[in-house]
Amino acid sequence: MKVEKSTALLERYGGIIPGGVHSNFRQPVYFERASGSRLYDVDGNEYIDCVVNNGACILGHGDPDVAAEVKKALQQGLTSGIESELSLKVAKQLHDMIPSAEQVRFANAGTEAVMKSLMLARCFTGREKIIKVEGAYHGWFDEAQVSVHPEPGAAGPPDRPIPVPSTGGIRQNTVDTVLIIPFNNLEALEYTLAANKGEVAALLLEPVVFNSGCIMPRPGYLEGVRRLTQKYDVVWIMDEVITGFRLAPGGAQERFGVTPDMSVFAKAIANGWPLSAVVGRKDIMSLSHPGGKVLYGGTYNGSQATLAAAHACLEKLKTGRIQKHLQALTDRLQDLFRERVQDRGLAARLEQFGGQYQVFFTDREIFDYRTACAADRESYLVFQQTVREQGIWMSDGYLFHHGVTDAHTDEDLDQIITAYDRGLAKVAERIRTRPASGRPA
Ligand SMILES: Cc1ncc(COP(=O)(O)O)c(C=O)c1O
Structure with missing residues (x-):
């Protein structure tokens, strides 16, 4: 991923805009345009968008x-x-x-x-x-x-x-x-x-x-x-x-x-x-x-x-067709993720409903805030950074949510899951190579 132009913009304007962002839930990557399921930044990187305007984009960009x-x-x-x-x-x-x-x-x-x-x-x-x-x-x-x-x-x-x-x-x-x-x-x-x-x-x-x-x-x-x-x-x-x-x-x-x-x-x-x-x-x-x-x-x-x-x-x-499509996409994403997690012997789960989802590094049931925040945050960050390098736009918040739009396709999902598998491999490697005392419970 190229970052030179975004970095230069942050250096130029970061002094007048705290953090170079207008909401604390954003990352200082500067985008130029969007279309369908894709985002394009000033460095020419193309991403499959899984943040989807914090859930606001439901039809796809530029419908x-x-x-x-x-x-x-x-x-x-x-x-x-x-x-x-x-x-x-x-x-x-x-x-x-x-x-x-x-x-x-x-x-x-x-x-x-x-x-x-x-x-x-x-x-x-x-x-x-x-x-x-x-x-x-x-x-x-x-x-x-x-x-x-x-x-x-x-x-x-x-x-x-x-x-x-x-x-x-x-x-x-x-x-x-x-x-x-x-x-x-x-x-x-x-x-x-x-x-x-x-x-x-x-x-x-x-x-x-x-x-x-x-x-x-x-x-x-x-x-x-x-x-x-x-x-x-x-x-x-x-x-x-x-x-x-x-x-x-x-x-x-x-x-x-x-x-x-x-x-x-x-x-x-x-x-x-x-x-x-x-x-x-x-x-x-x-x-x-x-x-x-x-x-x-x-x-x-x-x-x-x-x-x-x-x-x-x-x-x-209003017809309900789009909602069915979103549900089918995240159902499939959850199934594919579960398979990859099992293959790698990791404690991770993808929770989803209605086209919105999040990845948690825990094998425990999540039913309230305390059980959600007990998931392993460090593993999530390793995962997110690896996935982002594969051209998938994700939030760096381990308690944030992700989503898909009507413009996301099965081919997009295949790319997302390939990137997620690399992310899981990186997490598995980190857990393998970490001193025993630092392993997550
Ligand atoms: C459930 C919920 N309520 C309210 C808000 C606030 O909405 P806005 O960001 O449009 O002010 C959000 C924003 O993320 C939200 O997720």
Whole structure:
């Protein structure tokens, strides 16, 4: 892999942009263009993209139908700060696709939509506290930055985690309003709800925790969450920013058959264009009616080019064909990976669902944040670096998630698995040659 031009750009601009990146989840490699499943950087390297805009790209880069509708919108000259028929039509698409979407309002980023859903839940219930899952990420605002990936030693017992700020600059009184639970543990949820009875506004929950790689809900878990949130009269906000449209046209709520009170969608809604949506029960959503109790503003909410992208994207997503293709791709990837791991006698697993996945270096079952973060991080980094040298774009975060798009083919998958096999060989070599005391447990 050539790196000269990216390195020179980082040297030139790194002094004015911390780390040379505008999000801490990016690597300082500078890209020039993208097409289908491929990314091309300034050094002329071609990669098969497995980060897919952090899950936002679902159709493939530069999808022609999305590009055509965006071009049309640009020619019409409308940008933001106004409504159009398009902003009503896209809301109707969401209403028709998503089980919980009695009403719909747009924002730009997932972060904004989650923030507003919490404010609506607080106003609706007249309560302040929220419950959040340890290891889940819901954006970069204050409450969401509690117990994202805490150091387990500082985060309390696994079944009674304590809130830990994940960033500097967060107000302690914000941290104090966030209650933390382990995923897949209904006993801990009920304990927390009972101990804070009458004080909890909302439970914020990612139905599959892709923000700790990929943690599946155990059978009955989401149904149990629904039952308990109803029993304690707490608003359940399902964060579908990643699961939305990937798991089914109506998101995880359709795929698992469980309907929350409110949900938040972003990322794949517009194939990478910045659009998000808060959707949910009419009695809660209507608090944001103009002149109502909750102020809902935003110059760029539902800007016209992003809505055009969403309109084209949702038209393609609503049939369910794409979701089947994504699932088939990651099913196959998991099978091939398992074979390679067995051949090499390694402790590794590829967890996946609906076209999103992550590789973990552990042979233990992963069912919550503590079991995910116990995977071997060093092995993951060796793997990731080797794979990247083979032209596969992967995240260097061992708790990050990867994905495929509708543009990924079986041939792409063959290339990915060949690269993964080299990565596994490198990990096996490292384990063989490491002093016995340094071996992972
Ligand atoms: C589940 C989830 N919720 C919310 C967010 C925040 O979305 P955004 O990055 O668009 O602000 C993310 C981003 O990765 C996410 O994965």
